[in-house]
Amino acid sequence: xxxxxxxxxxxxxxxxxxxxxxxxxxxxxxxxxxxxxxxxxxxxxxxxxxxxxxxxxxxxxxxxxxxxxxxxxxxxxxxxxxxxxxxxxxx
Numbered sequence: 037x038x039x040x041x042x043x044x045x046x047x048x049x050x051x052x053x054x055x056x057x058x059x060x061x062x063x064x065x066x067x068x069x070x071x072x073x074x075x076x077x078x079x080x081x082x083x084x085x086x087x088x089x090x091x092x093x094x095x096x097x098x099x100x101x102x103x104x105x106x107x108x109x110x111x112x113x114x115x116x117x118x119x120x121x122x123x124x125x126x127x
Contacts, residue, residue: 040048074080093101093112101108 098108101112104111
């Protein structure tokens with residue numbers, strides 16, 4: 037697994053903490069909605085490394101996930117990712 041060097045991690049953290057009002061966008065062309073079409077498609081170029089594990093989930097939660105149709109493991113991953121990103125956004 038590739039790890040991001042600490043120097044890069046610190047630089048990225050400093051950049052993400054900076055308010056947009058302090059960022060100079062003058063050298064970037066304006067984008068249109070068409071430019072962003074399909075941008076939300078995850079996994080098109082990058083697929084996160086999956087790790088197999090055993091996890092205990094309440095039976096009713098598992099039944100709810102399975103009851104949503106095929107792909108309950110991917111759905112569980114999506115729910116956990118959304119929670120992770122929401123938590124990271126509020127840090």
